[in-house]
Amino acid sequence: MASAPQNPTTAAAAGDALRVADLPGRGRGLVSARSVREGEVLFSEPALLLYPSTLASLRAYCAACFRALPAAAAVPCASCRAAAFCSPACAAAAHPRVLCAALSHGGGAGLAAAAPTEAVQEPLLFLLAAYSLPDPALRAVLSLSSAPPPPPGAQDAAGLHAAVAALAPPHLLPAGFSPDLTAALLAKDRGNSFAIMEPYRPGMSLELLKARAYAVYPRASLFNHDCLPNACHFDYPDRPGTGNTDIVVRALHDISEGREVCISYFAANWRYADRQRRLLEDYGFRCECDRCQVESRWKDDDDDNNGDDGDDAMEEEEDGGDGGDDGMEEEGDANADGDDDFPHAYFFVRYLCDSEGCWGMLAPLPPSPNGELSHVFECNLCGKLRKEEDAMPDEGGSGMVH
Ligand SMILES: [Zn+2]
Numbered sequence: 001m002a003s004a005p006q007n008p009t010t011a012a013a014a015g016d017a018l019r020v021a022d023l024p025g026r027g028r029g030l031v032s033a034r035s036v037r038e039g040e041v042l043f044s045e046p047a048l049l050l051y052p053s054t055l056a057s058l059r060a061y062c063a064a065c066f067r068a069l070p071a072a073a074a075v076p077c078a079s080c081r082a083a084a085f086c087s088p089a090c091a092a093a094a095h096p097r098v099l100c101a102a103l104s105h106g107g108g109a110g111l112a113a114a115a116p117t118e119a120v121q122e123p124l125l126f127l128l129a130a131y132s133l134p135d136p137a138l139r140a141v142l143s144l145s146s147a148p149p150p151p152p153g154a155q156d157a158a159g160l161h162a163a164v165a166a167l168a169p170p171h172l173l174p175a176g177f178s179p180d181l182t183a184a185l186l187a188k189d190r191g192n193s194f195a196i197m198e199p200y201r202p203g204m205s206l207e208l209l210k211a212r213a214y215a216v217y218p219r220a221s222l223f224n225h226d227c228l229p230n231a232c233h234f235d236y237p238d239r240p241g242t243g244n245t246d247i248v249v250r251a252l253h254d255i256s257e258g259r260e261v262c263i264s265y266f267a268a269n270w271r272y273a274d275r276q277r278r279l280l281e282d283y284g285f286r287c288e289c290d291r292c293q294v295e296s297r298w299k300d301d302d303d304d305n306n307g308d309d310g311d312d313a314m315e316e317e318e319d320g321g322d323g324g325d326d327g328m329e330e331e332g333d334a335n336a337d338g339d340d341d342f343p344h345a346y347f348f349v350r351y352l353c354d355s356e357g358c359w360g361m362l363a364p365l366p367p368s369p370n371g372e373l374s375h376v377f378e379c380n381l382c383g384k385l386r387k388e389e390d391a392m393p394d395e396g397g398s399g400m401v402h
């Protein structure tokens, strides 16, 4: 078995691989500025904004670097006593000041009362971290693309704004603090935040495989979506050294100069109807990628053959997106209607993790400094390493879409 990369960013020809481009009908996006080889690190980027996913996450991870807190040696935040740091160095780096102040409110009880559920904690923690940013960084967040307005009842922006106003000392809030600014920030969060996942450990229940933090990366947020992406992102929150919360984006395969580089905004095995719904609700567009063009025809077939399929997909989508297996396209579904034409099977076999229930993306490890390709693929969710020759086992042995 190959070993994990010691430092996945060293092989990067950092920063020169991609350029921002205006793409007809797609808005801004990132295209390759030169030919790129499989596994190459396209860039890595520090977070502009980093915040705990939940209040439980705040108790389990360092408030500055989001590594797991050492049980015995955690350093409590001297100001709020509710957050903790993994080391004196992280304690010196501190954590977002408005969030810290909100945690001081009633000894942390104020924040817990304002956000009793994880669904409310995530946007409230985002707002408290965003309102802690210095002005240029806050403006950088506001310059990102916005998610469309949430469906009625999905997010209570006014209530979240009131919670920030109640928890944060006015003198710490920026001059423009207002319900409109809060609503604008929430649209940036929905459209741009990346999850920093709890790294998978063997034997770990999949329910534990959730985000420990969320982060905004301005450059990575420029990636458009494709249901057959040619790049994917990695996070290594437990790796030693600085930059453990940096996002690392690698090419899945060779990309010629001038091609758009895309990631998938969710697990690549989601079925067509679920993908379209998510993209429309959270990002405001219909996907017309090569795969969707093919699968839109399957959907018609499904509707003809079995009217229940669409309803099932809709129900599953309601609580999807939290790292569970909701709304996932089970193996074989793609061919369930007898369609013998699945031109993308190769993509699934090669780039989708086959660890049970994972559905992460597999990208080759970076080429060595002398340009030699790795031929070992790494899952961006469970971390599994798989040799290229193991991707195509004998017929019937893969458990993948054939
Ligand atoms: Zn730390």
Ligand SMILES: [Zn+2]
Pocket: 077, 078, 079, 080, 081, 082, 083, 095, 099, 100, 101, 103
């Ligand atoms: Zn604090």
Ligand SMILES: [Zn+2]
Pocket: 226, 227, 228, 287, 288, 289, 290, 291, 292
């Ligand atoms: Zn698509």
Ligand SMILES: [Zn+2]
Pocket: 353, 354, 355, 358, 359, 360, 379, 380, 381, 382, 383, 384
């Ligand atoms: Zn995996």
